[in-house]
Amino acid sequence: xxxxxxxxxxxxxxxxxxxxxxxxxxxxxxxxxxxxxxxxxxxxxxxxxxxxxxxxxxxxxxxxxxxxxxxxxxxxxxxxxxxxxxxxxxxxxxxxxxxxxxxxxxxxxxxxxxxxxxxxxxxxxxxxxxxxxxxxxxxxxxxxxxxxxxxxxxxxxxxxxxxxxxxxxxxxxxxxxxxxxxxxxxxxxxxxxxxxxxxxxxxx
Numbered sequence: 671x672x673x674x675x676x677x678x679x680x681x682x683x684x685x686x687x688x689x690x691x692x693x694x695x696x697x698x699x700x701x702x703x704x705x706x707x708x709x710x711x712x713x714x715x716x717x718x719x720x721x722x723x724x725x726x727x728x729x730x731x732x733x734x735x736x737x738x739x740x741x742x743x744x745x746x747x748x749x750x751x752x753x754x755x756x757x758x759x760x761x762x763x764x765x766x767x768x769x770x771x772x773x774x775x776x777x778x779x780x781x782x783x784x785x786x787x788x789x790x791x792x793x794x795x796x797x798x799x800x801x802x803x804x805x806x807x808x809x810x811x812x813x814x815x816x817x818x819x820x821x822x823x824x825x826x827x828x829x830x831x832x833x834x835x836x837x838x839x840x841x842x843x844x845x846x847x848x849x850x851x852x853x854x855x856x857x858x859x860x861x862x863x864x865x866x867x868x869x870x871x872x873x874x
Contacts, residue, residue, distance in 0.1 A: 680720055806838070
């Protein structure tokens with residue numbers, strides 16, 4: 671399987687993303703309560719093949735014993751996140767709906783969650799890295815920006831706080847990731863012809 675150039679591109683994206691996340695976290699410290707031990711967003715997410723194989727290789731290079739056996743003690747119920755659809759002016763809140771979150775069952779929880787701590791934190795997927803921030807996506811069906819954030823964060827700010835500079839544009843990140851994934855699959859179309867579009871983290 672051809673992996674090196676695509677893994678390099680993926681990890682370069684991670685490095686760039688980490689820089690942006692650090693900038694946001696440093697400037698928004700007083701508004702973000704997420705910390706080690708909070709596992710509300712830790713779920714069995716579906717990830718693209720490029721992430722699956724890159725993370726799998728990184729895990730193998732790090733340790734063979736990163737995955738504890740799942741037990742009910744490894745799982746905590748979580749509060750729902752909040753999603754807002756925003757029209758017209760940049761990020762004006764409209765009626766929101768709850769985002770899917772870890773519901774406290776083994777089926778929805780990530781197998782790498784142990785005592786509410788991530789066992790593969792250094793190698794976690796992009797979706798895990800961006801949890802807790804003010805993430806925005808453009809919803810073409812509604813022709814509106816969608817702001818996603820944890821209800822425990824940004825509780826004291828007004829709508830005016832969510833400028834483009836204060837938000838993480840997930841469309842830009844996902845488009846880059848999707849392009850790397852397409853190239854990866856094309857280069858390995860024989861080996862990965864039966865690969866699923868999204869692979870559960872718990873299959874790592």
